[in-house]
Amino acid sequence: MGIQKLLWEVAKKSFTGGIIGLTISDRCCSVVPVRGDSMSPTMNPLKNSYLDDYVLVDKFCLKDYKFARGDVVVFSSPTNFRDRYIKRIVGMPGEWISSSRDVIRVPEGHCWVEGDNKSTSLDSRTFGPIPLGLVQGRVTRVVWPPQRVSKIGR
Amino acid sequence: MRMRVMSFLKQWRGAAKEAFENVSIVAKFLCLLHVTDRYIISSTHVQGPSMLPTLNLTGDVILAEHLSHRFGKIGLGDVVLVRSPRDPNRMVTKRILGLEGDRLTFSADPLVGDNSVSVVIPKGHVWIQGDNLYASTDSRHFGPIPYSLIEGKALLRVWPPEYFGSLR
Numbered sequence: 001m002g003i004q005k006l007l008w009e010v011a012k013k014s015f016t017g018g019i020i021g022l023t024i025s026d027r028c029c030s031v032v033p034v035r036g037d038s039m040s041p042t043m044n045p046l047k048n049s050y051l052d053d054y055v056l057v058d059k060f061c062l063k064d065y066k067f068a069r070g071d072v073v074v075f076s077s078p079t080n081f082r083d084r085y086i087k088r089i090v091g092m093p094g095e096w097i098s099s100s101r102d103v104i105r106v107p108e109g110h111c112w113v114e115g116d117n118k119s120t121s122l123d124s125r126t127f128g129p130i131p132l133g134l135v136q137g138r139v140t141r142v143v144w145p146p147q148r149v150s151k152i153g154r
Numbered sequence: 155m156r157m158r159v160m161s162f163l164k165q166w167r168g169a170a171k172e173a174f175e176n177v178s179i180v181a182k183f184l185c186l187l188h189v190t191d192r193y194i195i196s197s198t199h200v201q202g203p204s205m206l207p208t209l210n211l212t213g214d215v216i217l218a219e220h221l222s223h224r225f226g227k228i229g230l231g232d233v234v235l236v237r238s239p240r241d242p243n244r245m246v247t248k249r250i251l252g253l254e255g256d257r258l259t260f261s262a263d264p265l266v267g268d269n270s271v272s273v274v275i276p277k278g279h280v281w282i283q284g285d286n287l288y289a290s291t292d293s294r295h296f297g298p299i300p301y302s303l304i305e306g307k308a309l310l311r312v313w314p315p316e317y318f319g320s321l322r
Contacts, residue, residue: 016182023185026192065242076302079278081226107296109240133237133303 029058031143032074034086038115038122042072042152043086043142054144055086055152057137065132067111068092070154072139075113078127086139087113087123093132099125109133195219197312198235200247204284204291208233208321209247215313216247216321218306228280228301229253233308233321236282239299240291247308248292252281254301260294273298280304 024030034043034053043053057074061067069092077083091097091112097104106112110129115121124130142148190196201213209216218235222228230250238244252258252275259272264287275281279298284290293299310320 019189020182020185022193023188026188076300077278078300078302079276081223081278081301107240109238109242131237131239131300131303132242133239134300135242 025059027059029056029060029140030137031055032057032084032086036120038117038120039072039086039088040117040120042088042116051145053142053148055139056141056143058140059137061138062136065135067132067135067138068154069095072152073113073135074137074139075130075134076136078130078134084136085113085122087115087121090114091124091129097124104129111135193220193224195309196306198245198247198306203289204286205233205247205249206286206289208249208285209311210314210317214311214317216311217309219309220306222307223301223304226301228304228307234282234304235306235308236299237303237305239296239303245305246282248282248284248290250280251283251293252298254279256281262294264288278302 031054034055037044043055067073067089069089072086072088074084074086077085089111091106093106093108093110095106095112097106097112104112106129110131112124112129114123114125139152141151195217197215197217199213199215200209201211203211222232223234228234228250230253232250233247234250235245235247238246254275254277257272257274258281259270260283261267261270263269275298278301280301281293281298283292283294308321311317
């Protein structure tokens with residue numbers, strides 16, 4: 001009987017903890033690992049994959065979807081809803097972006113994202129401007145590894 | 155004098171502990187509300203002429219579930235809640251009329267009639283359209299939208315009561 005009660009208590013506590021953690025992760029901030037080197041040297045400046053940077057993603061900006069050129073954002077991939085990418089916004093609605101061959105105007109409600117490492121980045125130069133509704137948060141700081149803790153600027 | 159200060163502090167500690175417990179119960183309840191509203195089921199007020207005759211002009215309250223789209227189980231003909239690609243602060247309700255890979259033919263201007271346009275929906279995108287072709291801004295105007303913009307699938311209408319039930 002004692003162990004059943006103990007298991008029930010543990011289950012209740014972890015359920016509550018999970019719900020609170022999920023709410024904080026959705027509304028306040030969360031920590032995500034960065035994979036790939038499309039944002040070098042800002043994130044993952046080395047090619048070792050076991051030294052991935054972990055970054056803090058702020059979710060308060062999702063209240064009004066207020067972003068600015070230069071923000072690094074996490075967004076859902078427009079080609080596969082299960083993937084998420086981290087890139088920098090280089091064009092806000094109404095701005096003109098010069099792509100390889102022509103000049104494109106960013107439509108309203110969309111943004112143009114590019115990785116800092118232009119040679120290995122899969123971004124708006126391939127899949128076009130993305131709706132701002134796909135953005136899931138703004139990256140503010142690197143939090144791991146400890147020697148790379150820093151604020152990510154514009 | 156010191157005894158009085160000590161007993162006052164002890165009482166204050168008891169009250170503070172009770173206040174903290176009540177606040178934490180409220181906080182846990184609000185978190186549960188957020189998780190249910192975002193991941194399980196929620197109610198939304200929808201209005202506008204773009205989904206006539208399925209949804210009323212003056213506004214309905216519908217229950218929407220948020221599980222299907224996370225597992226990729228949104229199909230043709232579903233009425234979905236979608237974040238507008240033109241304004242991320244606005245949610246719109248439309249019907250899915252095409253999935254990725256489908257070829258769709260539609261008339262660019264239903265009032266004028268004949269010029270039909272044919273389009274193939276790219277990978278990861280869906281085609282949304284309002285039931286009221288004459289008063290709806292949808293994929294015929296802004297193109298297919300990424301699947302991730304879908305936030306929920308309409309289940310049934312709960313208000314006004316004479317129209318209670320599943321949507322046609």
